[in-house]
Amino acid sequence: MDASALQIIPLGGATEIGRNMTAYRLGEQIVVCDCGLMFPDQEMPGVDILIPDITFLLENRERVLGICLTHGHEDHIGALPYVLRQLPVPIYATELTLGLIENKLDEHDLWRQTEAHLVRDGERVTLGDFEVEFVHVCHSIPGSCALVIRTPAGTVVHTGDFKFDQTPEDGKLTDLAALARAGEEGVLALVIDSTNVDKPGYVASEAVVREALDRLFMHAPRRIILTTFASNINRLQQVIDISRQYGRKVAFAGRSMQENSRIARELGYLRVGEETLIRLENIDDYPPNEVTILTTGAQGEPLSALTRMAMGDHRFVRIQPGDTVVFSATPIPGNEDLILRTINHLFKQGANVLDIRTDPQIHVSGHANREELKLMLNLTRPLYVVPVHGEYRHKELWRRMGEAMNYVVIKLENGDVLEVTPEEAVIRERVTAGAVFVDGTGISGVEDAVLRDRWHLAQDGIVVVVCTVDRATGRLIAGPDVVARGAILTSELDQVTEEARQRTIQILESLPEDGTVDWASVRTDIRRAINKLLQQTTGRRPMVVPIVMDI
Structure with missing residues (x-):
């Protein structure tokens, strides 16, 4: 790593709309922009929210100077209660954004211990060698800002969510002068919204x-x-x-x-x-x-x-x-x-x-359409364009549009470490990034194995086989009892469960009577036998849980 070069590291939001979080690293200093969540799809049963994996930040916790928030939507601030509990660093936001954050952190008993700083439109905050200017932009929530991040290695404009509305509801226009001023000074990279890059023209007011x-x-x-x-x-x-x-x-x-x-x-x-x-x-x-x-x-x-x-x-x-x-x-x-x-x-x-x-007129998007994205490009005139807040198709459309305007567009994935200098922009390495599944109030995350089990249960149901055997002789003392939930049709239930009982009895009766029984292998044999039976009779493969109690 070149200690004098600026690195852009998306930890979320680079390949999806949601879970926005980007780290900027200069030498031994890191500033984070946004800390959002994402809601699960139908293939994630029992998962409440998805938050960014912050392993990289935890590994560098002494270097993280703070988190700057662009606005108060959940996909930009929603993960703060989970992140600040593990990484208690200062946060910086405008008034309404901070008010929404206070309410959220208060619910998690975190507000009193959080170092929170109120920032006004146009104000500049110094964090180590970073100077972050909060520039007002129009969006669907007041207090939205783009961040002009100035460092000795160059300037990055991080747009957040924005649009150019000439008649906004609150009367506050996007601060074109501040963005143009950054462009005049020279912008190394523009990290920009991609949500509506597939929509022509300008978004309606x-x-x-x-x-x-x-x-x-x-x-x-x-x-x-x-x-x-x-x-x-x-x-x-x-x-x-x-x-x-x-x-x-x-x-x-x-x-x-x-x-x-x-x-x-x-x-x-x-x-x-x-x-x-x-x-x-x-x-x-x-x-x-x-x-x-x-x-x-x-x-x-x-x-x-x-x-x-x-x-x-x-x-x-x-x-x-x-x-x-x-x-x-x-x-x-x-x-x-x-x-x-x-x-x-x-x-x-x-x-x-x-x-x-x-x-169509009862709602308008809070995100810039294609011509507004072009306007942001021409205002800031960056050396490199880094589209975020979008899926793969959005990034590819951005690449085509940017290259048609003679800009270099770099498509990143979460975890890529992009090192930018006036001479070149290179992906140097990858850090741990991805989604952490959260259910209930836990922040440890839902493991993939748990999610797979939930999906299996939701799709095919469960069959439990319970029996009690003599540990010394392997003789059957009680059972086997077969309980099925969501796995067998009512009309087939009695026949299939009786057959499952008989096959379990056959396995247990074939065990040696000298006490040299590997009960883990017995459970595996029962599971395989019942799985095969269910596949043959019902065409499904439910989760089979054999419980053999040896006494």
Whole structure:
């Protein structure tokens, strides 16, 4: 390693949308940008979240100077409670981001012991030989920033999530001057968002959404139930403003929606009077055409407030014929089936449901489209472009677009150590990186073997064979009993379990009576025999657990 060269090390987010974390190393100093989580797909039963593997940071814990956060979305701050417990380093963030982090860390009893620093837009923070400037950018949550990271080895612009909105909801434009100033000084590398590189043109303004929602509120005959990401504070503000305009009261449903709105109100990022807000349990005290409900569940999450409303088991809200339900969010890849299932149940109960397929203007992305990505390129004029926050297809599209503009685009994977100098950019080595599966409150992670067992059980079920034998003679004392769950059809159950008993008895009766029995081998023989039987009779291969108690 060249001690004078700057290294860019993505630990998450380089090959997926989520779990964002990038380490910047200069000599013996490391600064980390973002610390996000990712939600599991359907092939990860029992897993709650995925967080970055921070083995590299733990191995270099004395060198880590701090974590700088670009904004308050879960895929950028959600892993902090798990990471800070193992790596207690200072964190730096803008006001709303820090407010959301405080609430999150407080739930894990970590806030009081965390060294947290409030950073204003345009402020520069010095961490060792790193100077990090927080540059305001437009996104779907206030307080979003790009990071201009200046070092003796060169400058990196880390964009975070951004777009160029000329009429943002909060009136704060992306700080083009600061980005152009960095470009004039010279940018070694641009680490940039890739989410919408496959979408042409410019992303529509939030003003378009306001107009679409205004039309919707004008004609809605009864209650309006709108779901969006709980952290999309700008969208919440739009809905509150329009509700007030049409004489509607507003209630929040879902824990994260209630918590985020509370934090945003306390910090002044969500402007709403007490006369507009009502408690969710009091919505039936008002005429249906005077009520708006802002709820979680935009991704069809099974336990979310909206899904429970759709299934008819929410404590306070029953969907009524004529209600208008609005999905003001883009489906995360993999969640489409969950969302459609929720929509079907809502229609079944008589609701009128709108989403971006039926009305594309009720939501706009918080991520830059292709022409905006080009604008960021030309503002900063980097020597090297490093696309992150995207999948493989996004990076390849970035490479093609960048090379057409005569830029060098480098495609990294999580764990790659990219060393950048004015002369060259080279992947020097790889460090440990990947996803740690977290379930419950544990931070040790779910092992692959456990996940495979869960998947096996979910797919094929389980058969347990229990018997008791005399240790000295191998004689059968009790059993065998066969218990099956999710493995054998009811019509086949008695026949198959009886055959399994007989085959187990045959194995046990063939054992020598002189006490020289290897019981581990006996269990293996029983497992193989039952597996073969089940494969022949049912065509399935459930998990077989033989329990032989020798006494």
